[in-house]
Amino acid sequence: MRDALLRAWTRRGALAWLLWPVSLVFGVLSAARRALYRTGLFKTHRAGAHLPVVVVVGNVVAGGAGKTPVVMALVRHWQARGLVVGVISRGYGRQTTDCREVQSDSLASEVGDEPALIRRATDAPVFVARRRVDAARALLAAYPATQVIVSDDGLQHYALRRDIEICVFDDRGVGNGFLLPAGPLREHWPRPVDLVLHSGAHPAFAGFTSKRALADFAIRQDGTRLPLAQLQGQSLLAVAAIARPEGFFSMLRERGLTLTHTVALPDHYDFDSWMPAPDKGYTLICTEKDALKLWRGHPAALAVPLQFAPEPAFLAAVDALLDAKLSSPHTAT
Incomplete structure (x- = not known):
């Protein structure tokens, strides 16, 4: 059913x-829900009285569009500028329901795979909660010097008042243009946002662009690196539990690697019950996000990070918006 829907969302066929x-x-x-927030019947809340500035990185398309790499790129960019940055998330797929801080050794099953990856990759404070406004307030209570909070997803979480909205699209664009479940849209597009960023190589419409490529190394569980060139000629079993696993497999092949076998699993798959085929001398290789769960049962797996770089014009535009907000602190409501 999932595959049938994904195919239906690309065109206006019979199922759509x-x-x-x-x-x-x-x-x-x-539309009614959004109107209730717009008119004030449903309340929106700020994380703090004057700071931080809240930046939401989200999308209007179901199924993932590359938001998390954008979040990590922005966090690193603002950290390099000397800003104090934190991240909030719902923690999709976690088995807990409380509000908690993501630690460097937190299990993905407890905090979600993407928050765990963001914490590991950026060393920024990351909090998860069912309501992002709760995560934002908890983050600010623990780290009161925070100047910027980046929300990984949450474009439709209107309870948290935001200062900047960034909408991310991959090469699917808006698909067939229908709302769920006939199409991939969570809400009508176009809708007002501050910036549009395309995470793929072939943008479907206007907006800022970015480049994405695999790193030239793989990471072992202990954090050491192995050049991808040393894997050329080896028999590899590639596994991916992301929105579009074939993209990961293609990038591995473009690096000259031989994928003897590939396994595509649903996004956010927990790997608790997954076992590879009987040992045939394969080297197991996966995405960095999947490795956080896969290493529990398969410590020899190699993770290949994704290197994501928004175009300079995007970073200049988002910096201009951020600097304007930082120079005119708001008053909480």
Whole structure:
């Protein structure tokens, strides 16, 4: 069913039109909810009285569009500027429900795979909670000097008042343009946002662009690096539990690696019950996000990081928006 929906979302075929009446109901409910927040009947809340500036990195398309690499790129960029940055997330896929800080040794099952990756990759404080406004307040209570909070996802989480909205798209664009479940859209597009960033190589419409490529090394569980060139000619079993695993496999092949076998699993797969085929001399290779869960049962797996770089014009534009907000602190409501 999942694969059938993903195919249906790329064009306005029979299945999309069959689900279209349901999407009308979804659209009415989505618009009504947003109107309730806009009119003040549902309250929005700031994380702090004057700072931090809240930046939401989200999308309007279901199924992942590359938000987390954008979050990590922005955090690193602002850290390099000397700003104090924190990150909040719902922690999708975690087995806990409380509000908590992500530690460097936190299990992905407890905090979510993407928050665990962000914490490991940036060393920024990361908090998860079912309500992002709770995560933001907990972060600020623990780190009161925080100047910028970046929300990984949450474009539709209107309870948290935001200062800057960044909408991320991959090469699918808006797909067939229908709302869920007839199409991939969580809400109607276009809708007002501050910046649009494309994470893929072939943007579907106007917006800032970015480059993404695999690092030229793999990471072992102990953090040491192995040049990818040393893996050329070896028999590799590549596994990926991300939104579009074939993209990861293609990038590995473009690096000259031989993928004897590939395994594509659902996004955020927990790997608790996964076992590779009986040992045939394969070297197990995976994404950096999947490694945080895969290493528990398969410590010899190699993780290949994704290197993501927004175009300089995007960083200049988001810096201009941020600096304007930092120079005119808001008052909490």
